[in-house]
């Protein structure tokens with residue numbers, strides 16, 4: 001499966017840059033990643049060719065990467081963005097989107113797998129569109145949708161995010177035409193498309209008026225992506241409401257539909273087709289409470305006594321640790337012109353899940 005190659009690589013590929021970014025040591029069991037030693041990247045004339053070599057790509061993807069300066073950098077942006085957003089959205093959850101166990105997770109068809117696919121493809125779509133409008137890619141420029149006054153927008157130096165190009169390119173890049181036969185492949189493709197759609201749905205048209213005292217004699221409009229946090233938030237909601245898939249209909253034409261359970265378990269109507277915006281999964285998730293091949297478990301995780309300790313610690317209880325922290329207090333402005341503060345001490349209590 002082509003589409004699996006890239007997204008799995010995206011979900012996994014941690015180049016040194018992003019590893020450093022997330023405070024990782026590099027010993028997180030990432031041996032399946034392309035080695036970054038000098039032996040794997042023969043000195044190429046152009047820097048971007050070398051960059052393409054560092055990414056885990058299929059042959060066709062590598063060719064596209066080499067043909068498009070700026071793409072490798074954009075792919076790396078997408079990796080950073082998706083890892084950061086996933087960890088942000090799952091900060092207080094038992095599965096916190098850490099990199100440990102990700103390889104095992106991606107082999108399964110869990111809700112978490114669904115989220116990883118969606119957030120990765122969303123990050124790719126977003127980063128590609130941004131790279132286009134920022135002029136970091138040679139083959140695409142500003143948004144060129146015919147319904148907008150783009151020529152005017154250009155005159156005013158406003159550039160829309162080019163989502164049309166980015167989606168088209170992404171589909172080519174992922175080779176989505178080859179729909180796999182097995183259920184898992186269909187599920188992965190569905191979730192990938194949920195991610196792309198989430199970015200698309202967040203596209204807003206922004207307009208600005210020009211003219212004498214706001215008369216709006218001339219109006220320029222352009223398309224703008226929502227901040228990626230917004231997309232991440234929506235995908236997290238979709239994760240919370242993900243639909244379990246029972247089977248796929250078999251269609252001779254090669255087009256099949258996923259058959260899911262009802263969204264709400266209390267309704268007893270017949271199985272339904274998931275909506276294009278639903279994240280879908282095939283297996284129930286483990287609890288993520290204890291160390292497993294999917295996660296490190298929740299021992300040692302800090303929690304909030306009021307809000308999250310009970311759930312996060314899986315009923316094992318939590319340790320309480322207090323420490324003194326100093327901070328500035330009783331600050332006064334002195335004539336003239338400085339602020340005088342005292343140092344106060346305060347006890348800070350930290351709760352963390354027991355073993």
Ligand SMILES: *[C@@H]1O[C@H](CO)[C@@H](O)[C@H](O)[C@H]1NC(C)=O
Pocket residue numbers: 087091096097098296297298299300301
């Ligand atoms: C996730 O939880 C593990 C412990 O289970 C912890 O070691 C790790 O730092 C956490 N990662 C993030 C990104 O919060």
